[in-house]
Amino acid sequence: MTLARFNAPQHQYFKLAMTELKTQKKRSHWMWFMFPQLRGLGKSQTAYLYGIADLNEAKAFLADPYLGNNLRQLCEVLLQVPTNNAKMIFGFPDDLKLKSSMTLFAKASNEPIFQAVLDKFFHGTYDQKTLELLKNM
Numbered sequence: 001m002t003l004a005r006f007n008a009p010q011h012q013y014f015k016l017a018m019t020e021l022k023t024q025k026k027r028s029h030w031m032w033f034m035f036p037q038l039r040g041l042g043k044s045q046t047a048y049l050y051g052i053a054d055l056n057e058a059k060a061f062l063a064d065p066y067l068g069n070n071l072r073q074l075c076e077v078l079l080q081v082p083t084n085n086a087k088m089i090f091g092f093p094d095d096l097k098l099k100s101s102m103t104l105f106a107k108a109s110n111e112p113i114f115q116a117v118l119d120k121f122f123h124g125t126y127d128q129k130t131l132e133l134l135k136n137m
Helices: 003-022 044-052 055-063 063-082 086-090 096-107 114-120 128-135
Strands: none
Touching: 003 044, 003 055, 003 063, 055 063, 055 086, 055 096, 086 096, 096 114, 096 128
């Protein structure tokens, strides 16, 4: 699979995702391709399709001018909202998907923004299932 699978849904949903994060209430279905997590964490076909294969693909996602920039912009919005309650913004289980996504990208890069999201919403802790999958790759 290539990163091209993310382009169409991101073009369609990026502005909506930004708006929903700014209003602190995710209402639409865009989590899989806006905040991707490692393949193997989710069981649905959609989770498989948009799952990131490994650290190399996560690094490529971040290096992509469109996809990486979008992820960073979404994280910036999260750092600006007044709440630190991911469950309030995302609901369950998407709050957990945010944690796994930020864990993946924090491990794939030295960029502090992903750790900052983990610090704000999850007391700086990583998603253990993501760490286990990464260790076994």
